[in-house]
Amino acid sequence: MNRRIFVAVALMVAAPAFAQQAAKPAPQPALQGGPDATFAAWDKDGNGTLSKDEFRAGWLATREDLALRRLRTEFARHDADKSGKLEAGEYAKLALVQRAGTSAPAMTAFDKDKDGGLQFAEYLEFVKVAGAQQQPRAAAPKAK
Template structure:
């Protein structure tokens, strides 16, 4: 299972890299680190900023990538379970039944807040943004970030 998660994380990075290459400016100028996920990932993993990845830095980055892939897989499973009519989207009725929405009660934001493409339902990426916005934040070292 761990190998599959690592492959999924690597595939995600490759897809993001390919997408960044497609969005490369016509001027031939290099894409900024924020627009180039590979450069951004390298910079994030290079904790001491020396332009090189030590084994310790690579291992820590790899572990974070695996955790991200595991989270993405869990969210994909949740999304599929919530999408009871299997139309690859969370419609208004399915949205009302989300635990996060129910827990928010009358303070729950409307589906339209997360429906970036105004389709009337949430695709997977929109669902992930909803979870990021409504899920309880973990206490501890990373709280408040």
Template structure:
């Protein structure tokens, strides 16, 4: 009787564990993702050339991220870690677009009426001019 009860509990625990694992997809491994992106010839190894190219891309992305963070902090006049409607109107990209400027709501993914840093970065990526052939932000 105890063995059956223990077996039933074990089966129930295994079923719950399997259900929980199916419900939560595994988080992507950033190192594996970077390795795959840098491994241009997909041979499962990084040559020095592939590593250098990937490293340079990472350094460029880091510099862009730092610049965007500084811009965001400057634009966030009330220091609430968000760009609200009044601050949105002061964005150079929005001023340059004039009447064709998209509304703040287009980039407000969570619908809170303001842009957090991630939403701001998407706005810049969408609206900023790109260098021909490079795809980098100016």
């Protein structure tokens, strides 16, 4: 699986949290402090053990944070003029747009504030929709 497809899939898995985080700066993941800091951050009740729920919440938050960071990096890489948004020419160069060809959604469908470009939150919505459209459909199980 190539990197761009992985990023699209990662976004689809964690999309609900991304919508809320899109306007906020990316938080520092607990992983940067090493295993002790990660454990402490995940151990919400501070009892020195991780319950299944604490582990699940920590795992999901870390996975979402890493996927969001990758998407922010991709967004910045494609924002050639560093304007903070992807304009039409930059949008056209996105792998998801190029792969979709003439069936790619118009940028204006995601430009909610109609400023002629995609802000990061709008880009996330585009990746979610375009990535889902390009995912291969699972084959139906064969009857025996």
